[in-house]
Amino acid sequence: MEGLAGVVAGSSAICNTHGGLCYRGYPIEELALRAEFEEVAYLLLKGDLPTEGALREFKQALQEYRELPCIVQQVLEALPISTHPMEVLKAGVVALGCAQPEALDFSNQHACALQILGALPAILIYWHHYHKHGKRVSLGSELGMAHYLLEYLRGKKPLEIEIKAMDSMLTLYAEHEFNASTYANRITASTLSDLYSCVVTGIGTLKGRLHGGANELAIAFILRFHSVEEALQEVDRLFANKEKIMGFGHRIYKHADPRSAVGFELVQQLKHLGDPKLFEIAVAIRDHVKQKKGLPDNIDFFGGLIYHYLRLERLYYTPFFVLSRVVGWMAHAFEQRAHNRIIRPTSAYIGAPKRPFVRA
Ligand code: COA
Numbered sequence: 375m376e377g378l379a380g381v382v383a384g385s386s387a388i389c390n391t392h393g394g395l396c397y398r399g400y401p402i403e404e405l406a407l408r409a410e411f412e413e414v415a416y417l418l419l420k421g422d423l424p425t426e427g428a429l430r431e432f433k434q435a436l437q438e439y440r441e442l443p444c445i446v447q448q449v450l451e452a453l454p455i456s457t458h459p460m461e462v463l464k465a466g467v468v469a470l471g472c473a474q475p476e477a478l479d480f481s482n483q484h485a486c487a488l489q490i491l492g493a494l495p496a497i498l499i500y501w502h503h504y505h506k507h508g509k510r511v512s513l514g515s516e517l518g519m520a521h522y523l524l525e526y527l528r529g530k531k532p533l534e535i536e537i538k539a540m541d542s543m544l545t546l547y548a549e550h551e552f553n554a555s556t557y558a559n560r561i562t563a564s565t566l567s568d569l570y571s572c573v574v575t576g577i578g579t580l581k582g583r584l585h586g587g588a589n590e591l592a593i594a595f596i597l598r599f600h601s602v603e604e605a606l607q608e609v610d611r612l613f614a615n616k617e618k619i620m621g622f623g624h625r626i627y628k629h630a631d632p633r634s635a636v637g638f639e640l641v642q643q644l645k646h647l648g649d650p651k652l653f654e655i656a657v658a659i660r661d662h663v664k665q666k667k668g669l670p671d672n673i674d675f676f677g678g679l680i681y682h683y684l685r686l687e688r689l690y691y692t693p694f695f696v697l698s699r700v701v702g703w704m705a706h707a708f709e710q711r712a713h714n715r716i717i718r719p720t721s722a723y724i725g726a727p728k729r730p731f732v733r734a
Contacts (some may be wrong), residue, residue, distance in 0.1 A: 379625065384560070384717075388418060388705050389551045395632040397549050398422070406636045411519055411544040411698070412436065416707045418549055423596060432488075432565030432704045433518070437490025440513045440522075442452060442466075443473035447510070450501045459498060459693045460581045464574050466497035480711060486569045489703045492696050495519055498690065520544055522692070528685060536647070536684055539640045545634045546673055547695050549702030554587070556706050557580035563707035564717040576703040577696055583620065586695040590688050592621030592676030595659075602658040609662055620710070621675030622663050630670045633649070637676035643672060646681040652679060 375381065388398060395402040398417050405414050409423075416424040416432050424432060440452075449469040453462060470493055476486045496513040499522075503511040515522055520541035523671035532540075550556065559576040580586035599605040612619055624631055645653040656679055660671045681691050 376385070377625075383552055383557065386551060386709060387678070388702070388709060389549045391551055391626055395550075402546065402632055403636055405634075406542040406545045409545065411541050411548070414548055415491060415543045415701045418701045419484075419708070432603070432604065432630065434517070435488045436492035437514075437516055439489045439498040440515060442493060442496055442513060443470070444499065445469055445473050446502060449520075450497065451504055453501070453505075457503045458581075459501070459689055460577060463474075463494060463499045463693055463696050464577045466493070466501070467570055467573050469576065471568060474570040476570065483569055483708065485715075487708075489621065490569065490573055490704065491700060493626060494700060495523050495526075498693055498697070499523070500717045502527060503692075519697070523697070524684065524686075527687070532684075533647075536641060539680060540684060542636065542640055543677065543694070544597070544635060544698040545626060546677075547698040549699070550704065552729050553585070554582075556702055558630040559703040560706050560710045561717045564714055565712040568706055568716070569704060570576065573700055573703055578712050580696060580699065586692045588672070589674035589678040589681070589691045589695070591678075592675045593688060593691070595620060596598075596652055596679060597682075599655050601656055605655050605659050606662050609659055610666075613666060619659075619663060619669075621678065622667075622669045622671055624670065624672045627670060631672040634671050634676060637673055641676045641680050641683065644680060648683040650683070654711075657727055709723035 390396045390399075395470040397405060397414065398421060400409075400417070400423075405417075409417075410429075413424060413429055417430060446466055446469040450462065450464055453465060453489040457465075467490060470489060474486070474489060476482060476488070500511060501515060503509045511526070512584050513526075515526070517525060517538075518541070521532065521537045521545075524536055524540055552560075558579040559572045562572045583591055596605075609619060640655060641656075656676065660675065663669050663671070678688075678691060681694065682688070686694075
């Protein structure tokens with residue numbers, strides 16, 4: 375029962391991980407390779423795929439929310455340059471919630487969700503340019519989210535293959551039933567708190583290196599090596615010391631993470647854009663870990679390498695996870711609200727027996 379492993383902690387109609395990973399019944403492989411991220415976001419939030427017209431309106435609303443309220447820009451400007459971008463996203467969401475609060479009866483919950491999803495990439499982009507280049511960039515754009523992020527963070531037009539890879543990554547990370555951050559977000563929703571607080575809870579939980587932080591560490595690990603031999607020796611040393619290797623293992627996927635196969639396909643398409651030796655080292659590490667410990671790689675192992683080949687800053691890898699998983703968090707918050715009972719488990723007490731109060 376430690377870590378609530380194997381405990382069914384509630385029911386949900388959003389995502390199924392049994393017999394393959396599906397969002398609202400659609401297999402992740404098909405969504406990641408054939409759908410646009412915005413279509414997937416609509417599907418998760420609303421329950422069904424959009425019509426052409428509904429998707430157009432949805433995208434337009436997201437694009438409008440890229441223009442950040444003044445107070446959000448001021449908060450972002452006031453943050454120290456050393457702030458971790460995960461904290462930047464948290465601060466940005468808090469400021470958004472102050473600028474346009476959610477109504478107590480949640481009657482504007484869908485508008486708030488669109489605002490959060492539309493504004494989050496703009497928050498990262500605004501902060502990036504303000505603190506790195508001292509520039510207040512104009513955020514309005516009609517680009518899709520994947521294209522917007524690549525173009526505005528790297529400063530030049532991305533290739534079609536890069537946009538597709540980024541778009542697929544956003545889909546792969548968008549939802550994953552009762553993972554730690556989603557469950558934490560559902561607990562916040564169950565107290566009938568507002569959507570901004572639910573999302574901030576999610577960001578804080580995702581930041582940890584056993585959850586969202588793993589992709590940054592996985593690529594940092596791969597980049598340490600100049601040869602396959604050097605990498606495998608280090609893997610063996612870590613195993614001998616009982617240390618964990620980031621990007622491997624999973625609470626529910628003991629044989630294979632279905633998202634990893636898609637990630638592998640993407641990285642194969644991208645490797646010619648950077649140093650292909652890294653790909654060779656990564657594949658060797660993956661095979662060695664599987665062979666020695668039976669541990670499968672999870673999405674974060676090749677995920678980090680994909681972002682590296684896309685020439686994106688490593689500090690932003692976990693924030694990209696937020697920009698996508700926020701969809702899952704908000705879908706779960708809505709589902710929790712629709713059938714709510716406060717989530718409040720109980721604990722088995724293992725402390726001191728009852729005793730009288732005597733000052734030490
Ligand atoms: N490297 C080395 N050994 C690992 C490992 C890893 N990444 N992940 C799990 N193991 C080992 C554990 O040490 C444990 O060994 P033991 O039985 O000898 O004690 C065994 O595999 C079972 O793992 P466990 O820690 O019980 O799995 P969990 O379900 O509690 O934790 C994770 C799941 C994801 C937190 C864990 O696999 C991990 O820390 N992975 C690295 C971080 C990561 O990639 N996170 C992203 C997840 S998408």
